[in-house]
Amino acid sequence: MKEINGNIATPAGFTADAVHAQLKYKHLDLGFIMSDVPAAVAGVFTTNKVSAAPVKFDKNIVKNGKAQAIIVNSAVANAVTGEEGAKNVVKTAKLLEEKFGISSNLTAVCSTGVIGVQLPMDKIAAGISKLSKNGNADGFAEAILTTDTKTKTISLEAEIFDKTVKMSGVCKGSGMIHPNMATMLAFITTDATISPELLQKTLSSLTETTFNQITVDGDTSTNDTVLVLANGCSEIPEILENTAEYDIFKEMLAQTMSTLAKKIAADGEGATKLIEVTLSGAPDDLSARMLAKKIVGSSLVKTAIFGADPNWGRIISAIGQSAIFEVPDIELEIQNELVLYHSTPVNFDAALLSEKLKEDKIYIKVDLNAGNGSGQAWGCDLTYKYVEINALYTS
Amino acid sequence: MKEINGNIATPAGFTADAVHAQLKYKHLDLGFIMSDVPAAVAGVFTTNKVSAAPVKFDKNIVKNGKAQAIIVNSAVANAVTGEEGAKNVVKTAKLLEEKFGISSNLTAVCSTGVIGVQLPMDKIAAGISKLSKNGNADGFAEAILTTDTKTKTISLEAEIFDKTVKMSGVCKGSGMIHPNMATMLAFITTDATISPELLQKTLSSLTETTFNQITVDGDTSTNDTVLVLANGCSEIPEILENTAEYDIFKEMLAQTMSTLAKKIAADGEGATKLIEVTLSGAPDDLSARMLAKKIVGSSLVKTAIFGADPNWGRIISAIGQSAIFEVPDIELEIQNELVLYHSTPVNFDAALLSEKLKEDKIYIKVDLNAGNGSGQAWGCDLTYKYVEINALYTS
Numbered sequence: 001m002k003e004i005n006g007n008i009a010t011p012a013g014f015t016a017d018a019v020h021a022q023l024k025y026k027h028l029d030l031g032f033i034m035s036d037v038p039a040a041v042a043g044v045f046t047t048n049k050v051s052a053a054p055v056k057f058d059k060n061i062v063k064n065g066k067a068q069a070i071i072v073n074s075a076v077a078n079a080v081t082g083e084e085g086a087k088n089v090v091k092t093a094k095l096l097e098e099k100f101g102i103s104s105n106l107t108a109v110c111s112t113g114v115i116g117v118q119l120p121m122d123k124i125a126a127g128i129s130k131l132s133k134n135g136n137a138d139g140f141a142e143a144i145l146t147t148d149t150k151t152k153t154i155s156l157e158a159e160i161f162d163k164t165v166k167m168s169g170v171c172k173g174s175g176m177i178h179p180n181m182a183t184m185l186a187f188i189t190t191d192a193t194i195s196p197e198l199l200q201k202t203l204s205s206l207t208e209t210t211f212n213q214i215t216v217d218g219d220t221s222t223n224d225t226v227l228v229l230a231n232g233c234s235e236i237p238e239i240l241e242n243t244a245e246y247d248i249f250k251e252m253l254a255q256t257m258s259t260l261a262k263k264i265a266a267d268g269e270g271a272t273k274l275i276e277v278t279l280s281g282a283p284d285d286l287s288a289r290m291l292a293k294k295i296v297g298s299s300l301v302k303t304a305i306f307g308a309d310p311n312w313g314r315i316i317s318a319i320g321q322s323a324i325f326e327v328p329d330i331e332l333e334i335q336n337e338l339v340l341y342h343s344t345p346v347n348f349d350a351a352l353l354s355e356k357l358k359e360d361k362i363y364i365k366v367d368l369n370a371g372n373g374s375g376q377a378w379g380c381d382l383t384y385k386y387v388e389i390n391a392l393y394t395s
Numbered sequence: 396m397k398e399i400n401g402n403i404a405t406p407a408g409f410t411a412d413a414v415h416a417q418l419k420y421k422h423l424d425l426g427f428i429m430s431d432v433p434a435a436v437a438g439v440f441t442t443n444k445v446s447a448a449p450v451k452f453d454k455n456i457v458k459n460g461k462a463q464a465i466i467v468n469s470a471v472a473n474a475v476t477g478e479e480g481a482k483n484v485v486k487t488a489k490l491l492e493e494k495f496g497i498s499s500n501l502t503a504v505c506s507t508g509v510i511g512v513q514l515p516m517d518k519i520a521a522g523i524s525k526l527s528k529n530g531n532a533d534g535f536a537e538a539i540l541t542t543d544t545k546t547k548t549i550s551l552e553a554e555i556f557d558k559t560v561k562m563s564g565v566c567k568g569s570g571m572i573h574p575n576m577a578t579m580l581a582f583i584t585t586d587a588t589i590s591p592e593l594l595q596k597t598l599s600s601l602t603e604t605t606f607n608q609i610t611v612d613g614d615t616s617t618n619d620t621v622l623v624l625a626n627g628c629s630e631i632p633e634i635l636e637n638t639a640e641y642d643i644f645k646e647m648l649a650q651t652m653s654t655l656a657k658k659i660a661a662d663g664e665g666a667t668k669l670i671e672v673t674l675s676g677a678p679d680d681l682s683a684r685m686l687a688k689k690i691v692g693s694s695l696v697k698t699a700i701f702g703a704d705p706n707w708g709r710i711i712s713a714i715g716q717s718a719i720f721e722v723p724d725i726e727l728e729i730q731n732e733l734v735l736y737h738s739t740p741v742n743f744d745a746a747l748l749s750e751k752l753k754e755d756k757i758y759i760k761v762d763l764n765a766g767n768g769s770g771q772a773w774g775c776d777l778t779y780k781y782v783e784i785n786a787l788y789t790s
Contacts, residue, residue: 049722050715080711082739115708116740222712299694300785307786313510316475317617320445327444344477345511384782390695391702391778 001252004166006155008033009137011166011191013233017135018143021127023075023113023120030127031143032096032135033070033187038106039231041067042200044207046224052079054109055223057089061108065196067229068106070187071096072144073124074172075113079222088119095128110225112146112172112185141170144185147389148172152263156252160245161236165192169256171226173216173264184211186226186260192249193232194239201241202250203228210257213289213377215297216268228253265378270385272360274378275305279366282373283325289375294322295364296379306381308357310350312339315364323368331367335359396647399561401550403428404532406561406586408628412530413538416522418470418508418515425522426538427491427530428465428582433501434626436462437595439602441619447474449504450618452484456503460591462624463501465582466491467539468519469567470508474617483514490523505620507541507567507580536565539580542784543568547658551647555640556631560587564651566621568611568659579606581621581655587644588627589634596636597645598623605652608684608772610692611663623648660773665780667755669773670700674761677768678720684770689717690759691774701776703752705745707734710759718763726762730754 009016013036021030043062045055061067071092078085093104111119141151155168171186203226211226232238239245266274277296282288295301300314312332319327332340335356339348362381404411408431416425438457440450456462466487473480488499506514536546550563566581598621606621627633634640661669672691677683690696693713699706707727714722727735730751734743757776 046716048712048715049718049720050711080708080735080738080740115706115712116735222715299781303782303785306782309786311510313475313617316445317443317510320443320617321441323444325444330445340475340511343475345475382782383786384779386694387698387701387777387779387782390698391704 001156001158001248001255004155004157006168007137007153008140008168008170008187008189010155010168011189011233013037013191013231014189015134016137016140017131018139019127019130021073021123023073023123028139028143029074031072031140032131033140033189034100034102034133035068035229035231036233037231038066038068039229040065040194040196040199041108041227041229042196042203043225043227044204046222048222050080050222052077052111052223053081053085053089054078054111055225056086058108058110058225058227061105064105066106067108068102069096069100070108070110070227070229072110072185073119074144074146076111076117076119077113077115077223078111078119079115081116081118084118088121091121092124095125099128099131100133108227110185112144112223115222144170144172146172147269148267150267152260152267154256154259156256158248158252160192160239160248163234163236165234165236166190167192167252167256169260171260171264173267184224184264186211188228188256190228190230191232191234192230192239193234193236194230194249198241199228199230202253206254206257209289209375210254210261213293213375214261214265215293215377215379216265262378265380268380269389270383271380272383273305273362273381274360275362275364275380277364277366277377279368280374281368281370283371284373285375286373287324288373289377291319291322292375292377294318296377299382302379302382305357305362306383308354310334310339310353310357316340319366325370327368327370329369331369333365335363396551396553396643396650399550399552401563402532402548403535403563403565403582403584405550405563406584406628408432408586408626409584410529411532411535412526413534414522414525416468416518418468418518423534423538424469426467426535427526428535428584428624429495429497429528430463430624430626431628432626433461433463434624435460435589435591435594436503436622436624437591437598438620438622439599441617443617445475445617447472447506447618448476448480448484449473449506450620451481453503453505453620453622456500459500461501462503463497464491464495465503465505465622465624467505467580468514469539469541471506471512471514472508472510472618473506473514474510476511476513479513483516486516487519490520494523494526495528503622505580507539507618510617539565539567541567542664543662545662547655547662549651549654551651553643553647555587555634555643558629558631560629560631561585562587562647562651564655566655566659568662579619579659581606583623583651585623585625586627586629587625587634588629588631589625589644593634593636594623594625597648601649601652604684604770605649605656608688608770609656609660610688610772610774611660657773660775663775664784665778666775667778668700668757668776669755670757670759670775672759672761672772674763675769676763676765678766679768680770681768682719683768684772686714686717687770687772689713691772694777697774697777700752700757701778703749705729705734705748705752711735714761720765722763722765724764726764728760730758
């Protein structure tokens with residue numbers, strides 16, 4: 001398996017395009033992915049009870065297991081928009097059906113942007129009329145952004161059944177410049193051959209240790225969506241569970257998802273640093289992941305890291321307030337410096353550690369000595385810029 | 396029942412003092428409350444698994460139901476300090492026993508400040524030697540502060556059994572200027588006559604709707620403690636449950652606790668505004684309180700209010716991500732302006748609402764139309780100052 005240059009249309013049988021539909025002032029804001037043939041589709045969605053209209057629509061597509069196209073707009077989330085919002089999702093899919101002949105039952109629709117505002121359907125229609133089958137595939141990664149400061153992509157290839165199988169992923173993080181803008185969206189294409197059921201099982205399981213382990217500000221958006229399309233155009237035989245081929249495929253998907261997840265964390269609103277927490281010695285993996293995420297989500301830990309302040313007490317306090325088991329014997333390393341051993345403070349060079357905390361990747365390692373469970377989580381620091389981005393009224 | 400001027404020693408039979416034990420550079424840092432006779436004691440404590448040494452000690456005092464003195468130091472939390480920390484709590488109580496003759500089994504010890512640092516016992520001993528029985532009772536409210544910008548006190552009196560019963564409370568909020576400083580501490584004295592069991596029951600129940608409903612940054616400290624002493628020196632008969640007298644007493648305690656809780660929220664680190672969320676129409680009170688607290692704790696809601704930005708979508712999203720029941724019919728008012736009705740956006744004057752959001756008290760009212768449960772929560776906005784306070788390395 002190796003990383004290659006590419007875009008979301010790099011796997012065989014995929015095309016993509018991106019246009020400016022005037023939803024944003026001047027940037028690309030409407031992206032489109034199409035497969036030559038119907039692809040196996042799998043998806044995971046926000047658990048927010050106030051899910052957006054497109055999320056409800058896409059859940060049905062995923063239930064059917066087949067999709068051939070994905071259309072994504074930024075700037076307007078189409079969330080908390082009632083009946084009209086639901087109708088606009090269907091209209092969008094129908095417009096694509098008219099233009100490209102792909103059944104609206106095979107088109108996933110995604111939105112990200114302001115909550116509580118209706119999609120401007122005249123602009124969406126005009127934008128769709130400009131889409132072409134072999135268009136600006138590189139632009140897709142840009143068209144889905146809101147306040148992200150950079151595009152987030154990865155492309156991989158591996159040999160499976162002696163043929164080259166490719167996989168590409170793009171995503172956007174939760175960003176807010178306009179009020180209410182949020183959302184994590186990720187799209188992954190591959191020319192591997194795999195059933196929708198096995199694809200869904202693999203996606204769901206890997207989501208637990210990748211996208212579900214990142215946090216920027218603890219808020220779960222109304223629109224979060226991850227979709228994977230596998231169109232089989234590599235022409236390999238079907239990948240079955242418990243085979244060497246499946247192991248390779250799963251590794252590709254794991255690397256794609258964890259790379260995208262870390263890119264979202266590093267580009268969190270106002271962030272200057274990526275924080276990685278590795279926690280071991282918990283009773284089980286689930287509680288290890290939960291505690292790792294609590295540490296990386298603590299405002300006090302996040303501000304301390306912004307300030308390059310080695311005040312480890314905040315990390316221990318974050319563990320103590322969230323653990324549902326006893327933690328009498330904690331070991332803690334920050335940037336490879338041991339600061340706590342057997343729950344007893346260790347003398348360390350605070351000035352040196354403060355210097356190390358000025359780096360742009362921060363590694364926190366915790367051993368709770370209470371079992372064999374382990375897990376990781378990723379986040380970012382909490383900065384003046386975060387407050388600025390989210391406090392300014394710009395609409 | 397009416398509010399009166401007073402301090403923590405205003406109820407009959409209480410005295411208090413405060414001195415500078417040089418734990419802080421120049422402010423009062425050691426406070427002392429004493430009752431003429433052993434008092435009924437009740438307490439609630441942090442649920443953080445990494446609780447501080449004094450918390451463990453005080454839990455035993457409360458279990459016995461009687462206390463006569465409370466000693467509190469600020470600047471050092473005596474948390475994550477191992478065996479030595481536990482011994483220093485006992486030593487502190489013993490020093491008071493030597494000086495005032497009060498059994499160390501009747502003395503509660505509280506600390507707030509830096510985590511992971513041992514109490515400087517020479518300074519504590521010197522400070523205790525300076526304490527006197529009728530000292531600077533007004534200073535007590537100052538001696539317990541860390542980064543609070545003001546003292547937080549209330550005194551009440553009411554007629555019970557045709558006699559005047561008094562109650563006083565003081566507290567401090569969670570503040571951090573030195574790294575790792577945290578803690579909510581509250582102390583309440585009353586000359587009412589009541590059993591420790593009924594006092595504990597009343598305190599525990601009122602804690603759920605007062606102190607447990609405030610949030611500054613979502614972190615629960617290692618030292619949070621609320622202690623109530625009732626010494627009976629008003630010489631009224633014992634207050635029993637399900638009586639008119641009990642109703643008055645409970646109302647006094649409720650007002651004392653909710654006043655102190657709101658003062659902590661309003662003086663949260665870097666805060667410019669108090670936020671009050673009132674949520675009704677939940678299936679039960681518990682979920683109403685939980686959701687109200689989620690709203691007031693959301694970083695996105697807190698930054699929006701700092702920026703006087705009426706982006707109600709963040710409030711709805713905070714509800715959606717935390718509700719464990721369906722919420723198809725939400726009504727939302729901000730500063731008495733209706734913005735959402737039957738989960739459908741209402742046209743409102745955004746400029747007017749933005750003006751109203753510049754006030755220093757922000758009222759958010761939510762009706763979920765899903766039951767009869769209701770609850771309130773209090774918090775504060777998230778500001779540049781919060782980041783500054785918590786990012787600066789000052790030790």
